[in-house]
Amino acid sequence: MNINAFKNKFLDNIYTEHKLAKYTWFGAGGNAEIxxxxxxxxxxxxxxxxxPSECNLFTIGAGSNLLVRDNGINGITLITNKMNKISIDEDGIITADCGAVDAEVARFAREHNRTGLEFLIGIPGTIGGGIKMNSGAFGSEFKDVLIDVKAISHDGEYKIFSNKELKMEYRKIGLKGKWIFLSARFKxxxxAKEFIREKMKKIIHSRKASQPSGVKTGxxxxxxxxxxxxxxxxxxxxxxGLKNGDAMISEKHCNFIINLKKASAQQIEELAQNVKQKVFENSGIKLTWEIERVGNK
Ligand SMILES: Cc1cc2nc3c(=O)[nH]c(=O)nc-3n(C[C@H](O)[C@H](O)[C@H](O)COP(=O)(O)OP(=O)(O)OC[C@H]3O[C@@H](n4cnc5c(N)ncnc54)[C@H](O)[C@@H]3O)c2cc1C
Structure with a gap:
C-alpha cells in the first residue's frame, strides 16, 4: 500500500504536516510528516x-527528553498520550500503560498505599519514555521497580521483556530492535498513605528549590x-546564563537549557554544542547528550 492510500485508511487518527512543538517540553522544532x-x-x-514497512516511525511520550529539530520528522510520529490506563492487582503489582504520566502513577500508588514509586512524582515524562531512558531521581530509577514490559514491534508483533532483558543502565537501555513499549508492571x-505523601512532598520541594519550574526546557x-x-x-x-537567541542556560540549574520565548531547535542545539566545547576546553571532559535530538536540521 502506498503512503497516501494508507493515510486515507486511518484518516480519523492521522494528521499530516502537524506541528510537534506543542508535544514537547521545549516547545520548539518542526512538523511530523504524519x-x-x-x-x-x-x-x-x-x-x-x-x-508501509519502509516508513520511518518515531514514538513520543511526553516529549520531556526530546529536541525535535526545525525541519521536523520524516515518516510517522506516534504519540502515546491517550494510552494511559493504570491498574493494580491483588498482589499489589501496578500496571501502567506507556502514555501514563509518571506523576499519575506515583499518585495512584500512594492512593493504594504502595510505596517504592515516589520518585516518579518528579519526573515529567511517561512510562514509555521512562523505560527507554531508565529515568530516575532521588536515588531510584525505573530499573529498581520495573518487573517487565509489554512491547510491540514496528511490524505489529507483541513481546514481553523482563527487566533483565532490557539491560538498563544510567539513562539508557541495551535492548536491540525497534520496539514501542505498551505497558509495564511495577513492584x-x-x-501508609501519609508516609508516602510526606516523601513526595519532600521530593517536590527539593526539585522546586534546585530546578527551574514553569519554563520550557528539556x-x-x-x-x-x-x-x-x-x-x-x-x-x-x-x-x-549563556544565551543564543531565546535559548539560555538556566541561572538556577546550569545543566538545563530554557526556551525563553521563541527559540528555534537550532538555537537550542547550538547553545548546547557551544557549552560542550567550553566544558571540554576548561576540564578536558567530553559531555554526552542526555536529551535526544531527532528530525531534520
Ligand atoms: C523539567 C524536567 C525535569 C526532568 N527531570 C528528570 C529527572 O529527574 N530524571 C530523569 O531521569 N529525567 C528527567 N527529565 C527527562 C525526562 O523527563 C525523562 O527522560 C522522561 O522519562 C522522558 O519521558 P517522555 O515520555 O517525556 O519521553 P520522550 O521525551 O517523549 O521520549 C524520550 C525517548 O523515549 C522514547 N519513547 C517514548 N515513549 C516510548 C514508548 N512508549 N516506547 C518506546 N520508546 C518510547 C522516545 O522515542 C525517545 O527515544 C526531566 C525533564 C524535564 C523537562
Missing part, C-alpha cells in the same frame, strides 16, 4: 501491520560523567 495518536493497543497493532510494597541536557556533575562542569566553564 502524526498518529492511537487510543488503544488494538488499533495501534492494526496501524503497524498496515503501515512496590505496603506503605531537563538535564547532558548526562553526569562518572563521579562528576554536569552542572558543575558547565558552571566552572563560565556558561551559567
Amino acid at each position: 502524526l498518529y495518536i492511537p487510543e488503544e493497543e488494538i488499533s495501534l497493532e492494526k496501524f503497524l501491520k498496515e503501515k 512496590s510494597s505496603y506503605g 531537563g538535564s541536557t547532558f548526562k553526569n560523567p562518572l563521579g562528576k556533575k554536569a552542572w558543575e562542569l558547565i558552571d566552572q566553564a563560565g556558561c551559567r
Whole structure:
C-alpha cells in the first residue's frame, strides 16, 4: 500500500504536516510528516501491520527528553498520550500503560498505599519514555521497580521483556530492535498513605528549590560523567546564563537549557554544542547528550 492510500485508511487518527512543538517540553522544532495518536493497543497493532514497512516511525511520550529539530520528522510520529490506563492487582503489582504520566502513577500508588514509586512524582515524562531512558531521581530509577514490559514491534508483533532483558543502565537501555513499549508492571510494597505523601512532598520541594519550574526546557541536557556533575562542569566553564537567541542556560540549574520565548531547535542545539566545547576546553571532559535530538536540521 502506498503512503497516501494508507493515510486515507486511518484518516480519523492521522494528521499530516502537524506541528510537534506543542508535544514537547521545549516547545520548539518542526512538523511530523504524519502524526498518529492511537487510543488503544488494538488499533495501534492494526496501524503497524498496515503501515508501509519502509516508513520511518518515531514514538513520543511526553516529549520531556526530546529536541525535535526545525525541519521536523520524516515518516510517522506516534504519540502515546491517550494510552494511559493504570491498574493494580491483588498482589499489589501496578500496571501502567506507556502514555501514563509518571506523576499519575506515583499518585495512584500512594492512593493504594504502595510505596517504592515516589520518585516518579518528579519526573515529567511517561512510562514509555521512562523505560527507554531508565529515568530516575532521588536515588531510584525505573530499573529498581520495573518487573517487565509489554512491547510491540514496528511490524505489529507483541513481546514481553523482563527487566533483565532490557539491560538498563544510567539513562539508557541495551535492548536491540525497534520496539514501542505498551505497558509495564511495577513492584512496590505496603506503605501508609501519609508516609508516602510526606516523601513526595519532600521530593517536590527539593526539585522546586534546585530546578527551574514553569519554563520550557528539556531537563538535564547532558548526562553526569562518572563521579562528576554536569552542572558543575558547565558552571566552572563560565556558561551559567549563556544565551543564543531565546535559548539560555538556566541561572538556577546550569545543566538545563530554557526556551525563553521563541527559540528555534537550532538555537537550542547550538547553545548546547557551544557549552560542550567550553566544558571540554576548561576540564578536558567530553559531555554526552542526555536529551535526544531527532528530525531534520
Ligand atoms: C523539567 C524536567 C525535569 C526532568 N527531570 C528528570 C529527572 O529527574 N530524571 C530523569 O531521569 N529525567 C528527567 N527529565 C527527562 C525526562 O523527563 C525523562 O527522560 C522522561 O522519562 C522522558 O519521558 P517522555 O515520555 O517525556 O519521553 P520522550 O521525551 O517523549 O521520549 C524520550 C525517548 O523515549 C522514547 N519513547 C517514548 N515513549 C516510548 C514508548 N512508549 N516506547 C518506546 N520508546 C518510547 C522516545 O522515542 C525517545 O527515544 C526531566 C525533564 C524535564 C523537562
